[in-house]
Amino acid sequence: MSMTPPDDLNYERFRALGLRLDMSRGKPAPEQLDLSQALFDAAASTDFRARDGFDCRNYGLGAGLPEARELGAELLGVSAAQVVAAGNSSLELMHDAFVFALLHGVPSGEEGAKGAKGAEGTPWRAQGEIAFLCPAPGYDRHFAICEALGVRMIAVPMNDDGPDIDAIEALVRDDASIKGMWCVPHYSNPTGATYADDIVRRLAAMPAAAPDFRLFWDDAYRFHHLTDTPHAPHDMIAACAAAGHADRVLMFASLSKVTYAGGGLAWLAASPRNVAWWLRHTGVRSIGPDKLNQLRHVRFVRDRATLDALMARHRALLAPKFDAVDAVFRARLAGVPEVSWNAPQGGYFISLYAPPGCARRTVELAAEAGLVLTPAGAAFPYGVDPQDRHLRIAPSFPSLDEVRLAAHGIALSLLRAIEEQGRRAA
Ligand SMILES: Cc1ncc(COP(=O)(O)O)c(C=O)c1O
Numbered sequence: 001m002s003m004t005p006p007d008d009l010n011y012e013r014f015r016a017l018g019l020r021l022d023m024s025r026g027k028p029a030p031e032q033l034d035l036s037q038a039l040f041d042a043a044a045s046t047d048f049r050a051r052d053g054f055d056c057r058n059y060g061l062g063a064g065l066p067e068a069r070e071l072g073a074e075l076l077g078v079s080a081a082q083v084v085a086a087g088n089s090s091l092e093l094m095h096d097a098f099v100f101a102l103l104h105g106v107p108s109g110e111e112g113a114k115g116a117k118g119a120e121g122t123p124w125r126a127q128g129e130i131a132f133l134c135p136a137p138g139y140d141r142h143f144a145i146c147e148a149l150g151v152r153m154i155a156v157p158m159n160d161d162g163p164d165i166d167a168i169e170a171l172v173r174d175d176a177s178i179k180g181m182w183c184v185p186h187y188s189n190p191t192g193a194t195y196a197d198d199i200v201r202r203l204a205a206m207p208a209a210a211p212d213f214r215l216f217w218d219d220a221y222r223f224h225h226l227t228d229t230p231h232a233p234h235d236m237i238a239a240c241a242a243a244g245h246a247d248r249v250l251m252f253a254s255l256s257k258v259t260y261a262g263g264g265l266a267w268l269a270a271s272p273r274n275v276a277w278w279l280r281h282t283g284v285r286s287i288g289p290d291k292l293n294q295l296r297h298v299r300f301v302r303d304r305a306t307l308d309a310l311m312a313r314h315r316a317l318l319a320p321k322f323d324a325v326d327a328v329f330r331a332r333l334a335g336v337p338e339v340s341w342n343a344p345q346g347g348y349f350i351s352l353y354a355p356p357g358c359a360r361r362t363v364e365l366a367a368e369a370g371l372v373l374t375p376a377g378a379a380f381p382y383g384v385d386p387q388d389r390h391l392r393i394a395p396s397f398p399s400l401d402e403v404r405l406a407a408h409g410i411a412l413s414l415l416r417a418i419e420e421q422g423r424r425a426a
Contacts, residue, residue, distance in 0.1 A: 011412040015369035021406045022372040026348035026394040028261050035313050036259040042299040043292050056291035062283050068294035072267035074304055077235050083269045087289050090254035090266040094216055095145050097250055100281040107247050107273040108212035121212040124179050133181035135163035137379035137390050139189040142182040153381035162195035165202045172208040180214040185234050187221035190379050190392040191351045192344025194231045204239035217251040221347040223311050226319050246271040265297040321395040321403045325350055328407035350393040358417040359388045365413035371406055
């Protein structure tokens with residue numbers, strides 16, 4: 001089948017093409033994974049020793065290989081002592097941090113359960129119903145963690161410059177049951193928004209009723225620029241320390257979308273007290289991470305400059321796909337009332353906003369035409385988009401031709417959903 005859409009393409013003709021395309025998850029394309037092929041040879045069968053001679057085939061080093069911590073420190077802009085080099089997934093670290101907080105509490109200004117100030121405070125689960133702030137649209141897997149662990153989610157609006165900081169300040173000031181907040185500070189999933197400097201400062205400084213309040217600072221897209229003018233990365237750990245809340249932030253990042261998705265290297269960075277807390281609890285569940293994988297990554301990714309060069313190659317593959325979606329949407333959707341979309345400057349997603357009440361139907365129509373989209377509502381707590389407007393588009397995985405075709409299919413499905421709504425209203 002030709003990948004060039006005919007000029008007179010409409011929804012029926014698109015459906016008749018019998019395509020099978022998946023635009024639902026932000027996975028790297030095979031060509032992106034090929035960029036890191038040299039990883040396989042970076043810890044050769046005879047060269048498995050770390051810088052200091054440590055045998056990476058063995059147990060140990062719960063905080064990670066020193067050079068893997070140093071690489072994390074360079075990339076995240078903190079000291080190596082504040083970085084733990086862990087396993088393959090930052091989401092896993094977020095989940096575990098949440099579970100540790102629920103079961104054991106976190107280092108806190110309050111008198112701890114064991115009596116010592118600054119030791120672990122009261123376990124979150126022993127404090128009655130607790131809640132987390134969830135900027136929405138946001139990352140569905142963050143919300144899934146809250147749901148799985150029985151933590152109430154409070155949606156706060158996500159704007160173009162970050163979450164609604166006035167609403168957040170008002171909520172956390174008086175309500176000690178609010179224990180934290182999910183943050184994706186750079187090129188957020190799924191709106192692409194990067195937090196403004198002022199919002200970062202206010203999050204670090206705001207008074208919180210809960211002495212054990214935590215920002216889960218998920219810096220998944222810190223390096224994932226799509227333009228020539230990358231945002232300078234935020235330094236939230238320093239901002240929190242400067243505001244007198246050194247323990248407020250737990251920062252997470254990984255190389256999942258730098259080398260291999262789910263086969264990279266994940267880091268946690270935080271205050272010394274938080275790092276000690278983390279190591280105390282992870283020491284119970286593991287005798288150390290996979291140092292061979294860490295060694296491979298240290299040798300392959302090396303430093304900030306090498307990483308930036310690799311990210312430029314990712315961008316060369318990704319940016320044309322984002323541009324293609326934008327061009328098709330401009331051609332088909334420009335001027336359609338109440339329809340808008342963003343042109344993100346980084347990250348993995350485009351958010352498309354349908355007229356109220358049309359997102360769910362658009363996803364259904366797309367599915368009938370062979371296009372898998374992220375379920376409508378997925379970017380909201382409990383899967384409920386109150387206005388049924390938001391659609392998350394993930395253009396990274398399919399080929400450029402497929403992405404272009406899929407964008408036509410999405411636009412045509414949306415137009416058909418709007419048409420149906422109009423007929424029902426008439
Ligand atoms: C915001 C965000 N955080 C975390 C992840 C997953 O990261 P990891 O592969 O390190 O678990 C993703 C993946 O899409 C993401 O979008």
